[in-house]
Structures are given as C-alpha cells and as structure tokens.
Amino acid sequence: MNERTPDPLPSRALELRQKFRSLFGDEPRIFRAPGRVNLIGEHTDYNDGFVLPVAIDLYVWVAIAPRADSRLVVHSTNFNQRVEFVPEDLSVHSEGAWSDYVRGVAYFLSRAAPGDHGPARLLLRRREQRAVSRLPQPGI
Numbered sequence: 001m002n003e004r005t006p007d008p009l010p011s012r013a014l015e016l017r018q019k020f021r022s023l024f025g026d027e028p029r030i031f032r033a034p035g036r037v038n039l040i041g042e043h044t045d046y047n048d049g050f051v052l053p054v055a056i057d058l059y060v061w062v063a064i065a066p067r068a069d070s071r072l073v074v075h076s077t078n079f080n081q082r083v084e085f086v087p088e089d090l091s092v093h094s095e096g097a098w099s100d101y102v103r104g105v106a107y108f109l110s111r112a113a114p115g116d117h118g119p120a121r122l123l124l125r126r127r128e129q130r131a132v133s134r135l136p137q138p139g140i
Contacts, residue, residue, distance in 0.1 A: 012061060016077075020063040023075055023082075028063035035059065074102050 013030045020028040035058035041051030067073070075082040076098055083099040087110035094100050 026065040028065045
C-alpha cells in the first residue's frame with residue numbers, strides 16, 4: 001500500500017500569505033510557477049529550434065497586492081531583504097543583487113507600454129506592486 005505524503009503546497013501558500021500580511025498589512029493574491037529545465041535545446045526556442053522543457057518540483061511563489069502609488073515594493077523571504085523603486089526611474093545596470101531580475105522586468109515593461117493604457121503599464125501601476133517571493137535556494 002502506498003502512503004501519500006501530505007501536499008506541502010497549501011501550507012506554503014498560507015505561510016506566504018501570513019508573511020505578506022505581517023510585512024504590508026494587506027491581503028495578497030498568491031501565485032506559484034514551477035521551475036523548469038531544458039533537456040534539449042537550450043537557447044534555441046527563440047531561434048526557431050527545437051526545445052524540450054520539463055517542469056521540476058521547485059517553484060517560485062509570489063504574493064501580490066495593489067498599491068495606490070507607482071512604486072514597486074519587493075521583499076525576498078530567502079534573503080530577508082526589501083527593495084523599493086519606481087519603474088520609470090530605473091536605468092539599465094546591474095547591482096549584483098537578487099532584485100536585478102525584478103528591476104529589469106519592471107524597467108522593460110514600463111518602457112514597452114507607451115501611454116497610460118498599455119497592458120504592461122497597467123500591470124505595473126495597478127496590480128503587482130507589492131510582492132513577497134520565495135525562490136528555492138541551493139540546499140533548501
């Protein structure tokens with residue numbers, strides 16, 4: 001008889017929700033995305049080549065809630081650090097920190113949506129402006 005281990009996903013979502021509430025005092029929406037590896041075709045999918053990605057059992061968790069202003073506030077539970085910035089004020093440079101990826105995405109989304117009605121700008125201004133993430137780290 002196979003015994004199933006309890007699914008840790010609901011408890012991780014609850015833990016992230018509680019952490020978000022303690023940091024920001026708001027009720028977040030929780031999202032989870034699986035990690036992936038490419039068995040074949042690294043960097044060929046965007047060059048019309050073949051690729052075989054496979055989802056793995058590591059996930060990126062994000063809790064988000066809207067803000068009234070245009071600032072992005074991002075907190076990493078792995079590093080216990082918070083960064084705050086306004087996407088329109090960013091420049092293209094690396095700080096060598098975990099937040100570089102978030103800054104880069106915010107930078108390009110803010111410039112890809114001219115005017116106030118572009119979907120990327122709406123995303124940045126009204127939705128995902130406060131976030132807590134849990135990224136798997138080696139050995140965790």
